[in-house]
Amino acid sequence: MRKAYILLLFFISALGFSQEYAYIDFGEQGGQETSGNWNNVTSSTNNEAGITVNLINENGGSTGITLTVDDPFDLVNTAGTDSPDSSLPFSASATSDSFFGETVPFNSNTQPTGGFALSGLNVNKYYSFVIFASRMGGEAGESRQTLYNIAGSTTESASLEVANNTDTTAQILNIQPNSNGQITFRAQPGTRNDNSFEFYYLGAIQLIASDSPITISAPNAALSLVYPNGGNILEVGKTQRITWESTSINNTIDVEFSSNNGISWSDIATVSADLEYYDFTVPNQISDSCLIRISGEGISDTSSNTFSVIANEGEVYRIVVLGSSTAEGVGPQDPNDSWVNLYRDFLTQQDSRFEIINLAKGGYTTYDILPTGTPIKDGVDRTVDTERNVNKALSLDPGGIIINMPSNDAANGYPAEDQLNNYDLISNMIADQNVPLWVTSVQPKDFGSNTINKNIQLEMLDAVQDKFGDMTIDFWTGLGQSDNNGILPQYDSGDGTHMNADGHRILFARVKNEGVGVRVKNDANGLSIRDKTIAKSTFTVYPNPVTERCTIQLAEAIDTNASITVYDLLGKTVYSANTEIIGGKTTWSKGSIKAGLYILQVAYDKKINAQRLLIH
Incomplete structure (x- = not known):
C-alpha cells in the first residue's frame, strides 16, 4: 500500500x-x-x-x-x-x-x-x-x-x-x-x-x-488501503469488499477504480471514512492492470500493485469442510473470527473463484459423516447425517475436502480403533473420487479426571498423523496445557473445549500454510504440484540451482508486472510477491527458503507458467 x-x-x-x-x-x-x-x-x-x-x-x-x-x-x-x-x-x-x-x-x-x-x-x-x-x-x-x-x-x-x-x-x-x-x-x-x-x-x-x-491527541489524518492491494484475481459481477484503515478523518472519502494502472480513474462511491469498508460490484472491465484508490481530506492511498479483473466463466475452486463445532465456528465471540471463515476470506480475496462450503455441525463425530448406508456399531447412538456426510461433500464436486474432528469421539469414549475404521471408510470413498483430503489433528480439551477419554485423545493425536502423513494439519502443537489436558488459557474460550478468536487465528494460519487452496487451484488448472507435472514454461531461470539469487528471463522482452510464487512439492506456498519485469527480466532472491526442490510459478499478462527450482 x-x-x-x-x-x-x-x-x-x-x-x-x-x-x-x-x-x-x-x-x-x-x-x-x-x-x-x-x-x-x-x-x-x-x-x-x-x-x-x-x-x-x-x-x-x-x-x-x-x-x-x-x-x-x-x-x-x-x-x-x-x-x-x-x-x-x-x-x-x-x-x-x-x-x-x-x-x-x-x-x-x-x-x-x-x-x-x-x-x-x-x-x-x-x-x-x-x-x-x-x-x-x-x-x-x-x-x-x-x-x-x-x-x-x-x-x-x-x-x-x-x-x-x-x-x-x-x-x-x-x-x-x-x-x-x-x-x-x-x-x-x-x-x-x-x-x-x-x-x-x-x-x-x-x-x-x-x-x-x-x-x-489525535494524529493528523491518515489513510491506508488494505484490500485489494495487488495480485488479486476478481471476477466480473461478483461483490468484493474494499477495506481500509483511517485515522482522524471525520468526513467522507472517495473510492475510485482504474483498469489501466492509474492512467484514468472512475468513481465507485463516496462513503464515511469511519466505515472502513465498501462493498462494490466488480465492473466489466477485463484487465490485469487494475487499481483501487481512496482519498479524503487531501490524502490518498492506492493499491500497492495491480490486480486482475477476469470474466466470470463459472469456474469454481471449491473446498468442502466436514467436522463439528470448531469448524462450525464455536469459540470466538464473533463467528467471522472462526478459522473456516478466516480462511474463506483469505482465499476469496486472493481469487474470487474460490468457494468454501461448510457442512460442519456442533457435536458431530466420525460416525455422523460416514458414507450413507454404513451400519453403525452396536452401542453407538449415532445416525449418519446424509446432508452433512462424505456423500454430500462429494456430491458438491469439491476440489478438496478438509475434515476437522477435534475431540467429540474421544469425549464419547469411542476407541481410537473405531475412529480409524471410520476414517478408513470416509477417506477411501474420497480417494475413489480422486479428491485430495486434508485431516486436522485432534485438539486439546479438558477431560477433567477422565483419563480413559484423555488417553483415547492422545492415541488419536499420533494415529491421525501416522494415517494421513503430510495431509495432516496440526491443530495441537503449542495450544494445549503441558499435561495434555486442556487448552492454554490464552486460547481457551472459557469452556475447556473450544478455542477463542486468538486460537482460531492460529488454526487458520496453519490451514493457510498447508497450501490447501494452492493445491485445489493448481489441480483445477492442470498443474498438480504433488504429481510434479509442470506446464510448459515460457521463462528461464539462471543459475538453477540457486544459491542466493537468480535471474528470471521471460521469452518476450517486455515491461510488465508479474506475480512470483514458490511452492514446495506438497503444494505449500513458501514465497509469494509481486515484482516488476523490465525488458523481460527480473531478479529473485531465495531469502530464508531452505535448500530443496520447489516449483517456481510466474504469472503475468493472463499467463501462468511454472518450472522446477532447485535451491542449494
Whole structure:
C-alpha cells in the first residue's frame, strides 16, 4: 500500500495531574542496551521465559512495578529502524531491536504468542501503553501486522503495521489492573499479517500511570488501503469488499477504480471514512492492470500493485469442510473470527473463484459423516447425517475436502480403533473420487479426571498423523496445557473445549500454510504440484540451482508486472510477491527458503507458467 502517514504528536492530557512515565526496550541491538533511565528487557536464548525487570520511571526512581516475561518470544530481531521519527518518544537503540515470534516454524521453532505480566500495580490507577515495533526490509507490500492484547479489569487490543515502520505506534489507554494488581500483555500476528512465517514483534513501550483517564491527541489524518492491494484475481459481477484503515478523518472519502494502472480513474462511491469498508460490484472491465484508490481530506492511498479483473466463466475452486463445532465456528465471540471463515476470506480475496462450503455441525463425530448406508456399531447412538456426510461433500464436486474432528469421539469414549475404521471408510470413498483430503489433528480439551477419554485423545493425536502423513494439519502443537489436558488459557474460550478468536487465528494460519487452496487451484488448472507435472514454461531461470539469487528471463522482452510464487512439492506456498519485469527480466532472491526442490510459478499478462527450482 502506498501510505500517506502524517507523524503522530504525543500531547497527553488528563482530568488529574499525577502521571508517571516508564520506558521499556525489548530486545538488544549488538549488545548495546538503551542507556539512561530505560528498562531493558533482553534475551540471549530462544524461548526464554521468566525474564524479570523491576521497572524504573523516567527519573530513575522505582515504580514498584515488576515486569515478568511469562509467555516467551522466539528471540531478538535487530532489523528495526535506526532512524525513528523525532516525534516518537523512543530512541534509535530502542527502535532498532525487538522481540519476535511466529506461528509457522522458523529455524525449527514456533512461538505463536509472546508477552509479559505486570505486577505490583495500583488497582486505583490507570495504565496506558504506547507501543512501537519495526522490521525494515522484507518483500514489497508484505504485511507484518502485529496485534497487541492487554488485559486487566478490562481487555483492549490494538494493531500495528510493523513492516518498514518508522513513525507509527499502537495505543491502548486507561487499563486498570485486576483485583490482584496485575495486567497481562500479549503480542501475536494481526489478521492482515501475510508474512510466510507470520512474524510478529514487540520493540518498545511508553508506559504511563495516571490517577485519571488520559487522552492522547489525535494524529493528523491518515489513510491506508488494505484490500485489494495487488495480485488479486476478481471476477466480473461478483461483490468484493474494499477495506481500509483511517485515522482522524471525520468526513467522507472517495473510492475510485482504474483498469489501466492509474492512467484514468472512475468513481465507485463516496462513503464515511469511519466505515472502513465498501462493498462494490466488480465492473466489466477485463484487465490485469487494475487499481483501487481512496482519498479524503487531501490524502490518498492506492493499491500497492495491480490486480486482475477476469470474466466470470463459472469456474469454481471449491473446498468442502466436514467436522463439528470448531469448524462450525464455536469459540470466538464473533463467528467471522472462526478459522473456516478466516480462511474463506483469505482465499476469496486472493481469487474470487474460490468457494468454501461448510457442512460442519456442533457435536458431530466420525460416525455422523460416514458414507450413507454404513451400519453403525452396536452401542453407538449415532445416525449418519446424509446432508452433512462424505456423500454430500462429494456430491458438491469439491476440489478438496478438509475434515476437522477435534475431540467429540474421544469425549464419547469411542476407541481410537473405531475412529480409524471410520476414517478408513470416509477417506477411501474420497480417494475413489480422486479428491485430495486434508485431516486436522485432534485438539486439546479438558477431560477433567477422565483419563480413559484423555488417553483415547492422545492415541488419536499420533494415529491421525501416522494415517494421513503430510495431509495432516496440526491443530495441537503449542495450544494445549503441558499435561495434555486442556487448552492454554490464552486460547481457551472459557469452556475447556473450544478455542477463542486468538486460537482460531492460529488454526487458520496453519490451514493457510498447508497450501490447501494452492493445491485445489493448481489441480483445477492442470498443474498438480504433488504429481510434479509442470506446464510448459515460457521463462528461464539462471543459475538453477540457486544459491542466493537468480535471474528470471521471460521469452518476450517486455515491461510488465508479474506475480512470483514458490511452492514446495506438497503444494505449500513458501514465497509469494509481486515484482516488476523490465525488458523481460527480473531478479529473485531465495531469502530464508531452505535448500530443496520447489516449483517456481510466474504469472503475468493472463499467463501462468511454472518450472522446477532447485535451491542449494
